[in-house]
Amino acid sequence: MNSSVITDSETLALREFHPFKTDGVTYLYMVPSAGIFRMDGPSDAILEALGKGPKVKTELINELSGQFNIDLLLETIDELIEIRAIGDIDAPKDLVPNDLPPVGFPLTTMVLNVTNKCNLACTYCYEYGEDKIVDTKYGNQPKFMAEETAKESVEFLLEESRGQDVAHITFFGGETLLNFPVLQDTVAYARRRAAEEGKRIEFSLTTNATLLRPEIIEWLADNQIGVTISIDGPKEVQDGLRVFHNGKGSYDVVEPKIKELLKRHKTRPIGARVTLTQKNMDVLKIFRHLTEEMGFWEVGLAPVTTQDQRDYAITSEGKDDMLEQFGVLAQEWLECALNDEHHGFSNVKDTLEEIHKGVSKAYGCGAGLGLMGVATDGDVSLCHRFAGSPEHTIGSVTDGIDRDKQGKFLVDHHIASKTDCHTCWARPICSGGCYHEAHVQYGTSSHPNLHYCTWVRSWTHTCLEIYGALAEKNPKFLNRFDA
Ligand code: SF4
Numbered sequence: 001m002n003s004s005v006i007t008d009s010e011t012l013a014l015r016e017f018h019p020f021k022t023d024g025v026t027y028l029y030m031v032p033s034a035g036i037f038r039m040d041g042p043s044d045a046i047l048e049a050l051g052k053g054p055k056v057k058t059e060l061i062n063e064l065s066g067q068f069n070i071d072l073l074l075e076t077i078d079e080l081i082e083i084r085a086i087g088d089i090d091a092p093k094d095l096v097p098n099d100l101p102p103v104g105f106p107l108t109t110m111v112l113n114v115t116n117k118c119n120l121a122c123t124y125c126y127e128y129g130e131d132k133i134v135d136t137k138y139g140n141q142p143k144f145m146a147e148e149t150a151k152e153s154v155e156f157l158l159e160e161s162r163g164q165d166v167a168h169i170t171f172f173g174g175e176t177l178l179n180f181p182v183l184q185d186t187v188a189y190a191r192r193r194a195a196e197e198g199k200r201i202e203f204s205l206t207t208n209a210t211l212l213r214p215e216i217i218e219w220l221a222d223n224q225i226g227v228t229i230s231i232d233g234p235k236e237v238q239d240g241l242r243v244f245h246n247g248k249g250s251y252d253v254v255e256p257k258i259k260e261l262l263k264r265h266k267t268r269p270i271g272a273r274v275t276l277t278q279k280n281m282d283v284l285k286i287f288r289h290l291t292e293e294m295g296f297w298e299v300g301l302a303p304v305t306t307q308d309q310r311d312y313a314i315t316s317e318g319k320d321d322m323l324e325q326f327g328v329l330a331q332e333w334l335e336c337a338l339n340d341e342h343h344g345f346s347n348v349k350d351t352l353e354e355i356h357k358g359v360s361k362a363y364g365c366g367a368g369l370g371l372m373g374v375a376t377d378g379d380v381s382l383c384h385r386f387a388g389s390p391e392h393t394i395g396s397v398t399d400g401i402d403r404d405k406q407g408k409f410l411v412d413h414h415i416a417s418k419t420d421c422h423t424c425w426a427r428p429i430c431s432g433g434c435y436h437e438a439h440v441q442y443g444t445s446s447h448p449n450l451h452y453c454t455w456v457r458s459w460t461h462t463c464l465e466i467y468g469a470l471a472e473k474n475p476k477f478l479n480r481f482d483a
């Protein structure tokens, strides 16, 4: 809408945005466009006046004409209408991005579950624990992906990543390194085939680190494989829930192996991925141990996915505590960023990148669209967490994607279907959240994760404040998110 269509007698009202302040400066986070705008004296005053209720434009100008020049007020009203912060009281709300993605949207990341077997028995594991959705232990799926299936998966990715110069393969498990021979063959094959097709493939994997040994570390470094280590923190924390099948803790096994990996593998940054539970909530201690004592470049922490009745499920007080500690690390991260220094708390970096890029999501994540998981038998599912679940299978690497099934998934999971989210200012970033979390909590992947709303909004607000502070004091730091 443009000011030229609003006459002086029409009534103006606030539209949808989330305001936040940094060092006394007000910013608006626009919903649903995800744009961010800095306010000044006149715009602040106009928003404050309309915050008390809608006003006829002439009345609004009269009310503020003692403080500001009328031309400046008119110009500012025009600008606020342009960014959709204010508008005609009767104008329809901009609810959500409406368009469905085109059929054949390219695949950019394929997660290969090279095995569903694991040498650890972590209590909270979504694959083997109490909330599992696929019977990986007694089910029909092979325990290990065959070399042939992995090669077919590579061909599938090359075909489905049409138009993209770069595609990504992430190896996953079970414990990924239990199928090391297939990893080696797949990387060599994918590199050769990608070169023939004029593409590049990047590789990464997630491992529990128990099986790292010198020749594997050498191979990871030489092949520039990005590595994420699943680890929960110092010995007393790690040994509480990340245990072998005989109940023995895994810290003493993984600690020297991780240190060796970090010493030798310098071709890609190595990250740690922590699962937080009610039994391990000392975020600051965990973070400091993993960065300062272990030497990880970055650490990402995520709350466990589980039903509320489990004794390790995070309580609402626990979520508040987690948020407070995240806030402390976020402030540290900001201090470092203001001095152009690195800080390893990747949760901030990931959210800031989305804010900077103006991401306004129609889907909680890329699963079933730009990202898919491949089960050990070659079935293609929404993502690695659904690998092997018939209900969430949308094709196979040999037969391709079932476009009808994928199309239905895209309609059912679109933000337009999540009416609970339509009044939430955080929906450009959240869009209902993780489908797997929703499946565990509500029995269906299409349900918005309403149990996490307060947390998501608080965390997004914190990251917006950090973004504002950086934009104000060290804007060039944000350039790194342009890539
Ligand atoms: S799940 Fe909650 S926080 Fe996320 S978009 Fe929906 S209402 Fe907002």
Ligand code: SF4
Binding pocket: 364, 365, 366, 367, 371, 382, 383, 384, 385, 433, 434, 435, 436, 437
């Ligand atoms: S559904 Fe959840 S686990 Fe799967 S890719 Fe999306 S966010 Fe990740």
